[in-house]
Amino acid sequence: MNPTDPEGSFSAADLLLRRLAARGVEYLFANGGTDFAPVAEAFARGLREGTPMPRPVLVPHENLGVAMAHGFTMVTGRAQAMMVHVGVGTANTINGLINAARMQIPFLLMAGRTPLTESGAVFGARNNYIHWAQEHFDQGAMLREFVKWDYELKHPEQIAPALDRALAIASSEPQGPVYLTLPREVLAAATAGLCEHTLSMTATPPNVDEEALEKVAKLLANSQNPLLITANGGRTTEAANAVTALAEALAIPVVHYRPRYFALSTEHPMHAGWDPHALLAEADLVLVVDCDVPWLISQANAKADAKVVHIGPDPLFARYPMRSFRTDLALTGLVAPTLERLLRRALAHAPRESALKARREKVATRNQAARQRSRSGRAAASALTAKYASACLDAIQDEDTILVNEYPLVLEEIEVREPCRYFASAPAGGLGWGLGAALGAKLASPEKTVVCAVGDGAYMFGNPTPAHFVSQAMGLPVLFVVFNNARWAAVHRSTLAMYPDGAAARAAVPPFAVLEPSPHFEKVIEASGGHGECVSDSKELPAALERALRAVTDEKRQALVNVRLEASYTKTS
Numbered sequence: 300m301n302p303t304d305p306e307g308s309f310s311a312a313d314l315l316l317r318r319l320a321a322r323g324v325e326y327l328f329a330n331g332g333t334d335f336a337p338v339a340e341a342f343a344r345g346l347r348e349g350t351p352m353p354r355p356v357l358v359p360h361e362n363l364g365v366a367m368a369h370g371f372t373m374v375t376g377r378a379q380a381m382m383v384h385v386g387v388g389t390a391n392t393i394n395g396l397i398n399a400a401r402m403q404i405p406f407l408l409m410a411g412r413t414p415l416t417e418s419g420a421v422f423g424a425r426n427n428y429i430h431w432a433q434e435h436f437d438q439g440a441m442l443r444e445f446v447k448w449d450y451e452l453k454h455p456e457q458i459a460p461a462l463d464r465a466l467a468i469a470s471s472e473p474q475g476p477v478y479l480t481l482p483r484e485v486l487a488a489a490t491a492g493l494c495e496h497t498l499s500m501t502a503t504p505p506n507v508d509e510e511a512l513e514k515v516a517k518l519l520a521n522s523q524n525p526l527l528i529t530a531n532g533g534r535t536t537e538a539a540n541a542v543t544a545l546a547e548a549l550a551i552p553v554v555h556y557r558p559r560y561f562a563l564s565t566e567h568p569m570h571a572g573w574d575p576h577a578l579l580a581e582a583d584l585v586l587v588v589d590c591d592v593p594w595l596i597s598q599a600n601a602k603a604d605a606k607v608v609h610i611g612p613d614p615l616f617a618r619y620p621m622r623s624f625r626t627d628l629a630l631t632g633l634v635a636p637t638l639e640r641l642l643r644r645a646l647a648h649a650p651r652e653s654a655l656k657a658r659r660e661k662v663a664t665r666n667q668a669a670r671q672r673s674r675s676g677r678a679a680a681s682a683l684t685a686k687y688a689s690a691c692l693d694a695i696q697d698e699d700t701i702l703v704n705e706y707p708l709v710l711e712e713i714e715v716r717e718p719c720r721y722f723a724s725a726p727a728g729g730l731g732w733g734l735g736a737a738l739g740a741k742l743a744s745p746e747k748t749v750v751c752a753v754g755d756g757a758y759m760f761g762n763p764t765p766a767h768f769v770s771q772a773m774g775l776p777v778l779f780v781v782f783n784n785a786r787w788a789a790v791h792r793s794t795l796a797m798y799p800d801g802a803a804a805r806a807a808v809p810p811f812a813v814l815e816p817s818p819h820f821e822k823v824i825e826a827s828g829g830h831g832e833c834v835s836d837s838k839e840l841p842a843a844l845e846r847a848l849r850a851v852t853d854e855k856r857q858a859l860v861n862v863r864l865e866a867s868y869t870k871t872s
């Protein structure tokens with residue numbers, strides 16, 4: 300084929316776009332360079348010919364693009380793809396990729412590869428000075444630790460098998476990102492044509508071992524004080540329902556420790572709050588459900604005679620170099636089917652209903668009292684604290700809201716009864732996730748209101764100008780609420796925790812933690828047609844949030860409220 304002849308046969312890039320669409324990839328997040336020429340050409344041809352292809356989303360920073368794909372998939376469960384520019388673009392994805400890997404988010408990351416050939420004899424060969432310096436000995440090496448699989452396309456005929464294999468591996472449990480590099484000559488080369496059938500399918504999830512399940516069921520039926528700790532137990536509606544059913548039927552208090560999803564309604568009688576450490580002192584059986592860090596060993600531990608059971612698609616978190624929480628049993632399985640079967644088996648052991656009833660009442664009373672205590676003084680608008688701002692944000696959200704939280708929300712103040720509408724950042728803590736994740740969530744659920752809570756630090760890590768650009772360009776109105784304390788409080792807190800009486804604690808200005816003068820973030824969003832407000836008087840916050848919400852829901856414009864918290868760096872709280 301004459302490769303420049305648009306009427307010629309298919310190039311590998313043509314097949315790439317068709318194959319992604321055929322495998323159900325709806326969006327191709329993209330941040331291109333010289334490696335994109337065959338893909339750009341194929342896309343224009345496909346548009347002209349009405350070929351089904353993923354919808355491109357141009358994202359002017361790679362980390363934001365990965366966070367968007369993450370946000371889309373955390374809401375839908377459907378893996379998406381991104382293509383970035385060779386090694387330099389890949390380098391910019393790695394923060395988001397680490398977050399996605401630790402959250403087991405299936406995701407296909409593709410990158411161009413500088414043209415392999417120098418002479419110009421092969422179509423697509425080097426024709427730009429950057430093509431030499433951009434070559435890597437091993438481009439995948441920089442992210443290999445955080446992908447399940449990586450490969451470089453060697454030949455155009457590999458498009459279908461390589462993409463099918465990549466997506467199948469990404470979507471098989473435990474799920475995660477994969478990486479494929481695409482040399483320019485290979486992308487531009489002609490292929491024999493389409494391959495219609497699927498070559499690799501997602502593997503079935505691990506099935507829990509019945510014998511081990513029976514052991515846990517017996518422990519559960521005989522336990523006087525069981526405790527369930529989870530972080531990801533609400534990853535899907537089915538999983539959240541299964542956790543709730545187990546907790547209800549067997550009167551198990553459920554702690555969400557550093558949750559990324561909510562498994563139980565925050566108002567559920569068995570919802571035992573956000574900190575497991577005190578409850579460990581009484582628990583004789585601890586179920587650790589899809590939870591990488593169930594407690595901090597430096598703070599507390601399970602009782603010596605308690606049994607600890609870890610449950611999840613990867614209950615050992617095998618990709619974590621060290622993780623030594625006591626494990627008497629580890630059940631490999633998806634949360635929903637495993638807990639459903641565990642409940643059936645535990646009930647078959649006929650736990651005493653009178654004992655369950657007494658425990659249910661005791662746990663519910665204690666949880667209710669704790670909830671009331673932590674929400675007391677909610678309405679007091681005297682100080683513009685993170686707690687007060689969280690309560691104000693809570694007041695403007697309802698069952699049709701998706702909440703994306705990159706740290707600042709005080710969870711005690713939040714009322715969320717439905718599964719799969721609260722999402723928080725990955726345990727890897729790669730800042731810069733929130734803005735993109737919220738935009739991805741909005742892309743996935745245009746009918747929902749998406750509210751994104753970030754600190755001023757997280758906001759700046761989130762590539763705000765690219766984020767507001769994408770919001771406007773793609774018509775994705777999100778309400779961003781910046782909890783602005785003009786500092787990196789977490790960084791300073793960690794210094795104080797290690798050196799409570801040290802020089803840094805006594806310093807007038809905390810080292811490496813002050814973000815002053817604080818920018819007018821509300822003006823950044825205005826540059827992309829958004830509604831921006833700054834609030835420094837607590838009494839004005841509810842009305843400002845209402846106005847911003849209306850801009851999002853009624854005017855379909857993105858909005859930002861810059862909440863100037865009363866936490867100057869002279870205070871340590």
Ligand SMILES: Cc1ncc(C[n+]2csc(CCOP(=O)(O)OP(=O)(O)O)c2C)c(N)n1
Nearest residue numbers: 728729730754755756757786787788789790
């Ligand atoms: C990419 C990245 N760089 C640095 C850090 C270290 N870090 C953890 S929390 C934090 C400060 C976050 O500031 P902000 O969002 O304003 O929240 P605050 O701590 O003030 O509550 C930093 C810099 C990180 N987690 N990720």
